[in-house]
Amino acid sequence: MTELTTIDGGTTRLDAELDALAADLTGTLVRAGDPDYDTSRALWNAVTDRHPAAIVRCATTEDVRRAVLLAAEHRLLVAVRAGGHNVAGTAGVDDGLVIDLGQMRDVSVDPGTRLARVAGGARLGDLDAATQEHALAAPAGVFSDTGIGGLGLTGGIGWLRRLLGLTCDNIVGATVVAADGTVHEVDEENDPELLWGLRGGGGNLGVVTELVVRLHPVGPEVYAGFVLHRADRALEVLHAYRDWSADLPDEVSSMAVLGAAPEDEAVPAELTGQPCVIVLACVADPDHGEELLAPIRDLPDPAADLSGPVPYVELQQLFDADYPEGMRYYWRSVHLPELSEEALLRSVDQMHRRPSALSTIDLWHLGGAMSRVGAEDTAFGDRSAPYLVGIEANWTEPDDDEANMRWARGCAADLDALSTGREYLNFPGFQEGGQETLRAAHGEANYARLRALKQRMDPQNLFRLHQNIAP
CATH class of the missing domain: 3.40.462.20 (Vanillyl-alcohol Oxidase; Chain A, domain 3)
Structure with missing residues (x-):
């Protein structure tokens, strides 16, 4: 028996629905009591110990889409996990559903166009290994096990920041699964407003299953x-x-x-x-x-x-x-x-x-x-x-x-008292500052644009556990 918490604080049993989802996945479904449950739910930060009811270990964008549709239909409390390294523990959720991209770690590099296609669960080490084969790099963080998705969508300050900018500045495209299960292929010509929001707006607008990242000559x-x-x-x-x-x-x-x-x-x-x-x-x-x-x-x-x-x-x-x-x-x-x-x-x-x-x-x-x-x-x-x-x-x-x-x-x-009043949202504590912290970080004009994007992409606020700007 699997009971899941809903976004309105209730609970629902979805045993048959989870069985059907598991049968359709290319990846796997893990539930409480399964042999690999504890290793699957564990987050990098041991302070943020979470016990989800079920974890969808996605292998494809279609897996993600199916998980999102189930969560939306039953209004489940849902967390999205890329690398699982967010210090606030937003990649896990007690008694809810985790959409885990950790098996999606492919990185493909086109040295001619100097672009990399980076799967949603890839780590910095995956990106560096693939790009350095061509003496190329994307600016990223300073710890190789960090997930590119969580880092880049929220900024990305690393060793190349002064030379090449933030990770988010070098995101030129993305594949996003919205809260209604639709898949959006985004770049600077197709939905540039959503691309703008992905460049530093956090994981609040949908599940990003792939990023396209600009590369630069660096290394070896x-x-x-x-x-x-x-x-x-x-x-x-x-x-x-x-x-x-x-x-x-x-x-x-x-x-x-x-x-x-x-x-x-x-x-x-x-x-x-x-x-x-x-x-x-x-x-x-x-x-x-x-x-x-x-x-x-x-x-x-x-x-x-x-x-x-x-x-x-x-x-x-x-x-x-x-x-x-x-x-x-x-x-x-x-x-x-x-x-x-x-x-x-x-x-x-x-x-x-x-x-x-x-x-x-x-x-x-x-x-x-x-x-x-x-x-x-x-x-x-x-x-x-x-x-x-x-x-x-x-x-x-x-x-x-x-x-x-x-x-x-x-x-x-x-x-x-000596500061500008702004925090870096990849180092946010446990998000105690709430909306005040988000307003200060993004600025009022950006905050309003992000709210409008949230209204379009996720009007029911399904993805609410990241640095959430409600619709």
Whole structure:
């Protein structure tokens, strides 16, 4: 017996309907009690433990369409899962239906047109492996197991952001299953308004089973900067980082990370796990890296300098070991108009307040190509802030949940008075800010356009668990 929750809070039994759906799928249907249920429902963030009534593991767009039709007909509470890495856990739902794209990971590359067709469940690693065969890349995130769909539809800030823009800026087409089961093939000539909404509007408008992404010549090697200093020099290093990043060419994307020194043979053993500041950077042309990073590498007495040419795919995997599936995460963010002295002082102070040595405060330098896209040119919204602070609470034990989430919220509140009032929607906490956060992120004009698109694509608000702008 399978009972599912509906969007009005009721329940319904659909045993026969689920049996019929399972018989028609190219993929598979998983229900509570099935041997692979727990592995199928598990999300990357262990804090967001969800127990759906049924999971449709789709293999084709037709599988997705059939699942959507069932959900719409019976008004089921439905979640859509691409990579399953949304920190807020929106890829799962208790007692509802999950439409899981995880088996749809194909990436096909046309090197002539420099376009990639990316299936809805593909990860960054899938995209990088396919595109780097042709020394091409799409700007994406910095963790190779991230789902392209969730990342790209909500923005996509990565190592190439200043040179090539956000992931969403490079989406030129999509296949979307709407709430009524219709399939929309979207590009810049066919429904450009919907394409506009997919460029940063989140997963609120339908199930995206394929993205078409613009590619650029990158790799196979880039120049990676990695310079580590002890925590007692944090302010000195951050002052230098602020001055250096103020005049960087678009070719350099960088960040300063306040966290713990990693275990590495190049890092003094006594520093492992101790507070530190790390300046990280990517220069797409490895021949220019040494010159462009010289000012930040020439600071005296670094504890370690691991900078040098690396394969692009290796840089994309740099953080993989730090973010294993099944750990516990809560991430927030603020945009800063400048790295003021007060912002730096507060950031360093908050580094020392972290309950977990795994947590970090990441100062991302923005600007460049991503900032030259107008606030209303994509649904993503305003890009004028030159810095983003990513506040990452990362820990292992359930008993430490409250302390770590309280730290991250306190850190965000501490910096909020210095901020532009806008969060990055891929680091949204657990969406506690609701519509106020969405309005600030998208801007009022974009918010209104997204609401109109929602009314057209999903008037009954079937897809309501992502960053939802109701119709």
